[in-house]
Amino acid sequence: MALISNEPDLLMNAILSSQSKxxxxxxEQNEFLLEQSKKKDDFLNTAVHELKAPLQPMINSAELxxxxxxxxxxxxxxxxxMSSQVMDLMSVILDSSKIxxxxxxxxxxxxxxxxxxxxxxxxxxxxxxxxxxxxxxxxEDIQTFVDNVRLSQVFRNILNNAIKFTKKGFIxxxxxxxxINNEIVITFSDSGSGIPPHMLTNIFDQYSTDKTNNPDGxxxxxxxxxxxxxxxxxxxxxENNQLxxxxxxxxxxxISPTIAIPNSTQKSCNDSTCxxxx
Numbered sequence: 650m651a652l653i654s655n656e657p658d659l660l661m662n663a664i665l666s667s668q669s670k671x672x673x674x675x676x677e678q679n680e681f682l683l684e685q686s687k688k689k690d691d692f693l694n695t696a697v698h699e700l701k702a703p704l705q706p707m708i709n710s711a712e713l714x715x716x717x718x719x720x721x722x723x724x725x726x727x728x729x730x731m732s733s734q735v736m737d738l739m740s741v742i743l744d745s746s747k748i749x750x751x752x753x754x755x756x757x758x759x760x761x762x763x764x765x766x767x768x769x770x771x772x773x774x775x776x777x778x779x780x781x782x783x784x785x786x787x788x789e790d791i792q793t794f795v796d797n798v799r800l801s802q803v804f805r806n807i808l809n810n811a812i813k814f815t816k817k818g819f820i821x822x823x824x825x826x827x828x829i830n831n832e833i834v835i836t837f838s839d840s841g842s843g844i845p846p847h848m849l850t851n852i853f854d855q856y857s858t859d860k861t862n863n864p865d866g867x868x869x870x871x872x873x874x875x876x877x878x879x880x881x882x883x884x885x886x887x888e889n890n891q892l893x894x895x896x897x898x899x900x901x902x903x904i905s906p907t908i909a910i911p912n913s914t915q916k917s918c919n920d921s922t923c924x925x926x927x
Contacts, residue, residue, distance in 0.1 A: 703731030815841030
C-alpha cells in the first residue's frame with residue numbers, strides 16, 4: 650500500500666501562516682499610520698488655534714489705539730508680545746521639520762552649564778504666575794563645548810513644563826560630571842502632577858501630548874528637546890519620582906572647552922567629538 654505524502658498540506662500551512670503574519674503586520678502598520686495621522690491632525694488644529702489666538706488682541710489693540718482709548722505705545726507693546734508668541738511657535742514647527750529632514754545643525758561654542766541653567770531659570774521665573782521656586786544645585790563649575798542657544802532652549806522648555814504642571818512645591822535642578830562615563834548629567838525634578846502612565850513610553854514622540862491635562866499642547870516641545878540632545882550625542886529620559894512629580898534626565902558627552910572657532914566652521918558637531926568642516 651502506497652504512503653500518501655502530507656508535504657502539500659505542510660506547504661499550504663506554511664503559506665497560510667506566512668500570509669497571516671503579513672496581514673497582522675499590515676494591520677499594525679495601518680493602525681500606527683492612523684494614529685500618527687490623528688496626532689498630526691490634532692497638532693494642526695492646536696497650531697492653528699495657537700496662531701490665531703494672538704491675532705485678536707493685536708486687532709483689538711489697533712482699534713483701541715485708533716479710537717484714542719489707549720496710546721500707540723500701549724498698542725505696540727501688545728503687538729510686540731503677541732508677535733513673539735507667534736514667532737516662538739513658528740520656530741518650533743520649523744525646527745521640528747529640520748529634525749525630520751535631518752537638516753538640523755548645531756553651532757557649538759564654549760559654555761558654562763550653570764550659566765545656561767541660570768539663564769533658563771531667570772526666563773522661566775519671569776514668565777510664571779505661581780512663583781514656584783526653582784533651585785539650581787551644582788557643586789562644580791562645568792565648562793564644556795555645546796550649542797548654547799539650543800541647549801538653553803531645552804532647559805527652558807523643561808522648566809516651563811515643570812512650572813505648568815506644578816501647582817505647589819518646588820523644582821530642583823542638578824548638574825554633575827560623571828568622569829567614569831565622561832559625561833555631564835543634568836536632572837530636573839519637580840513636585841507636580843507627574844507624567845500620566847500612558848505618556849511615559851511616547852512622551853518624546855512628535856505630536857505626543859496629553860490633551861486631558863494639556864489641551865493647548867502641540868506635542869513638539871519635548872520632541873524638539875530630544876532632537877537637540879541627540880544631535881549633541883546625548884540622551885534624554887523621563888520618569889516619575891517615587892514621591893510624586895516628574896524627573897527628566899539629560900546626559901551629554903563631556904567635551905572640554907576649546908579655543909573659539911569661527912561660526913562658518915562649527916556646523917558638524919553631532920557626537921562626542923566635534924568634526925570641524927571648513
